[in-house]
Amino acid sequence: MxxxxxxxxxxxxxxxxxxxxxxxxxxxxxxxxxxxxxxxxxxxxxxxxxxxxxxxxxxxxxxxxAMLRRRSRKVRCITTGEVFDTLREAAAKYGVSRSAISQCCSEPPKLKRAGGREWEYVATCFPESVDLTRPMRGNRPDKTGLSFPKTKKGRPRPSFLW
Incomplete structure (x- = not known):
């Protein structure tokens, strides 16, 4: 047309x-x-x-x-209490590399401090309507370690199908 x-x-x-x-x-x-x-x-x-x-x-x-905003995680400087929307903002303010701050925030932390300050990721909040005790998609396992339904014949579901 x-x-x-x-x-x-x-x-x-x-x-x-x-x-x-x-x-x-x-x-x-x-x-x-x-x-x-x-x-x-x-x-x-x-x-x-x-x-x-x-x-x-x-x-x-x-x-x-927009994609970077969705993917980015908030970071808190424990020393000062400031919260930043991204690692980039925190790194720019204090003149520290993003990777150093990221290494402080990882579990377990690879560094104790970056730029003389302690850092952590801010936990994201889920809406109350989301049930975190159930898997998000079908029968796929999530990180909570819950057990999932078996196949129609009563056998455990093969792990390669998850």
Whole structure:
């Protein structure tokens, strides 16, 4: 189906309201220039990549930042009581390497101090609706060491299926 420029912009605004096309839409295979209003990043990509629901992640720079925020763990400086959202923030503030802080936070700790301070990861909280006594997915084991149901014939489930 052939889109007009107006229809393409309408669909783009529906899927990614923060992205603005800087060049005219020709067809889905032609590269266009886009700008992200959120971070100001300008890039070139095929138009299809932004309007296809299954492939589209929007601005690459913003999606990487969001992924890093989801993956990052909060860190507490035990000495001062300060809590940082990421290792990078803590390392930048005190001029210590991220790996040194990470080694202090590991279980068991490989270092006692980094930059003359003690560090630990801040425990994440789970919503009350999550039952931590049950596995999260089907019959896969979790780290709590719970036993799981056997197969229909009453035999233990082979470990390679977990």
């Amino acid at each position: 052939k889109f007009s420029h107006e229809r393409f912009v309408e669909r783009l605004n529906l899927l990614h309201p923060e992205i603005v096309p800087l060049t005219e839409y020709v067809n889905s295979q032609t590269r266009m220039t886009f700008e992200c209003r959120a971070c100001g990043h300008v890039w070139s990509a095929q138009a299809y990549g932004l309007i296809a629901k299954s492939r589209s992640s929007g601005c690459r720079k913003c999606s990487v930042r």
